[in-house]
Amino acid sequence: MRLRLRQVFVIGLTLSLLGIGVPAWSQDDPKSCNDLLSADTPAYVVCTWMATPEEALDIAKFWLDNDSENLKEAGPLNPILIDCSEDGNVCPTDSEGDGELHDVDGPDVPGAEDGGTPECQNGESCFVDGNGLSAAEKAAAMETPAGKATQTVAPTGMRVWIETELADDFKAGKLAEAAKKIAALAVEQPNVVGVRFTSQLGYNQNFATAEELDKFVTEATTALRALLPGKKMAAHTVVPVFGCGANDACKAEITKKYPLIDPDRIGSWLAKGTIDQLSLDSGHLGTEFATWKIDAAEAQRNQWIQVRARAWDAYAQIAAEDASFAATGTAKLTEEQATKAITERIATPLQDDAAETVTLWTRWQNDQGQVSRVYGEKWAANVTWEQLKKLATVRPRLATVYDPAKPEVDLATDLKNLSEVFGQVYLHAS
Numbered sequence: 121m122r123l124r125l126r127q128v129f130v131i132g133l134t135l136s137l138l139g140i141g142v143p144a145w146s147q148d149d150p151k152s153c154n155d156l157l158s159a160d161t162p163a164y165v166v167c168t169w170m171a172t173p174e175e176a177l178d179i180a181k182f183w184l185d186n187d188s189e190n191l192k193e194a195g196p197l198n199p200i201l202i203d204c205s206e207d208g209n210v211c212p213t214d215s216e217g218d219g220e221l222h223d224v225d226g227p228d229v230p231g232a233e234d235g236g237t238p239e240c241q242n243g244e245s246c247f248v249d250g251n252g253l254s255a256a257e258k259a260a261a262m263e264t265p266a267g268k269a270t271q272t273v274a275p276t277g278m279r280v281w282i283e284t285e286l287a288d289d290f291k292a293g294k295l296a297e298a299a300k301k302i303a304a305l306a307v308e309q310p311n312v313v314g315v316r317f318t319s320q321l322g323y324n325q326n327f328a329t330a331e332e333l334d335k336f337v338t339e340a341t342t343a344l345r346a347l348l349p350g351k352k353m354a355a356h357t358v359v360p361v362f363g364c365g366a367n368d369a370c371k372a373e374i375t376k377k378y379p380l381i382d383p384d385r386i387g388s389w390l391a392k393g394t395i396d397q398l399s400l401d402s403g404h405l406g407t408e409f410a411t412w413k414i415d416a417a418e419a420q421r422n423q424w425i426q427v428r429a430r431a432w433d434a435y436a437q438i439a440a441e442d443a444s445f446a447a448t449g450t451a452k453l454t455e456e457q458a459t460k461a462i463t464e465r466i467a468t469p470l471q472d473d474a475a476e477t478v479t480l481w482t483r484w485q486n487d488q489g490q491v492s493r494v495y496g497e498k499w500a501a502n503v504t505w506e507q508l509k510k511l512a513t514v515r516p517r518l519a520t521v522y523d524p525a526k527p528e529v530d531l532a533t534d535l536k537n538l539s540e541v542f543g544q545v546y547l548h549a550s
Contacts, residue, residue, distance in 0.1 A: 261304035303347035314352030363419035
C-alpha cells in the first residue's frame with residue numbers, strides 16, 4: 121500500500137511538472153472548491169471550503185436573526201475575581217496602575233483626560249512613554265542638529281543610523297544618561313535603522329582590560345536596546361591581525377601590539393547577537409604591515425578571507441569602511457585613479473562576498489579646522505564625485521558619515537547631494 125501511494129504521488133508530481141493535469145482526488149468532497157481553480161492549476165493544489173456558501177449563510181442567520189439577539193447575548197464571560205483580603209490569597213503589590221477599575225477608554229491616572237499629561241505628587245510633569253523617554257526629552261532631541269537631520273533626510277529615501285561614541289560616557293559613569301539622549305533621536309523616526317555606539321572599538325579608547333571592553337559593549341547595547349526595541353546596534357573597529365594572512369611573525373607582533381582587538385572576542389559579540397553590524401576600517405591596511413612586505417591590496421585580501429572563514433556575515437552585517445577617497449580641500453584623483461580606487465576599495469570587498477556594505481567618509485574637519493572632502497567645496501563638481509555617482513546599481517550598499525553640526529552648505533542641500541551616491545547615512549550626534 122505504501123509503495124502504491126508513493127507511485128501515485130510521483131506520477132502526479134511528474135505530470136504536474138510537465139504541465140499535464142490529472143483529476144482532483146477530492147472532486148466529490150462536498151466542501152471541495154476545486155471548480156474555482158484555473159484549468160492549468162497543478163493537480164496537487166486542492167481547494168476546500170472552511171464553510172460552504174450554504175453553511176456560511178446559516179451561520180450569518182444564526183447571529184443576525186431577531187435583531188441580532190444571539191449576538192447581543194453572547195457577551196464576555198464573567199470575570200474571575202480574587203478577594204485579596206481572604207486568607208490564603210496573595211496579590212502582587214508592585215504592579216503598575218492605581219489598583220482601581222476604570223471605564224473603557226477612560227484615563228488610568230487622574231490628569232490624563234483629553235490627552236493631558238498626568239503629574240507627579242510634587243507637581244512636575246513626569247510622564248514617560250513605554251521606552252522610558254519623556255516628551256520633553258524627545259522634543260529636545262529633535263532641536264539638535266542630529267535631530268533636525270533625521271527629519272530633513274526623510275525625503276531623500278536614505279536609511280539612517282545615529283552615530284556616536286559612548287565609551288567616554290561609560291568610563292565617566294554616565295552611560296544611562298547618554299544612551300537616553302541618543303535614543304531620543306531615534307525612537308520615533310521610522311527611517312532610523314539603529315545606532316552605531318562606538319568607533320575604533322578597542323583600538324584607541326584606552327580600555328585597561330578585555331573584561332572592561334566586554335563590559336562596555338554589553339552595557340551599552342543593553343541600555344540602547346531597552347530604549348530602542350527593534351533598532352539595530354552597530355560598532356566600528358579594526359582587526360589588524362587579519363591583515364597578516366598566514367605570516368606567523370606578523371600575527372605574533374600585531375597581536376602583542378593590539379591585545380584587546382581579539383577576533384575571537386569580536387566574533388563572540390556577533391554570535392551572541394550583541395552587535396548587529398560591524399564595520400571594519402581599512403585605514404591601517406596600507407602602512408601597518410610594511411615590515412612584512414604586505415601591501416594594502418594583499419592586507420585587504422587577507423582581511424576578507426579571514427572574515428569569510430569565520431562566517432561573521434552569518435551572524436551580523438559586515439561593512440567595509442574607507443576614508444581614503446577624501447583629501448584636504450577636495451579629492452584630487454584623476455578619472456583613471458578614481459576608477460582604480462573604486463574597483464579596489466568598493467567593488468572588491470563587495471565582490472569578495474565578505475562585506476555587504478561599504479561606508480565612505482566624504483567630509484571631515486580636523487582640530488586645526490582643515491576640511492577634507494571627496495566632493496568639491498560647496499558641492500562644486502570634481503572627478504571623484506562624478507565617478508562615484510555612476511555606482512547607481514550598488515547605491516543601497518553604499519553609506520557615508522555626515523556631521524549635521526558642520527554642514528557643507530545646509531542640511532537639505534548636503535543630504536540631497538549625498539543621496540545621489542549613498543543609500544545609507546550615519547548622522548553624527550555628540
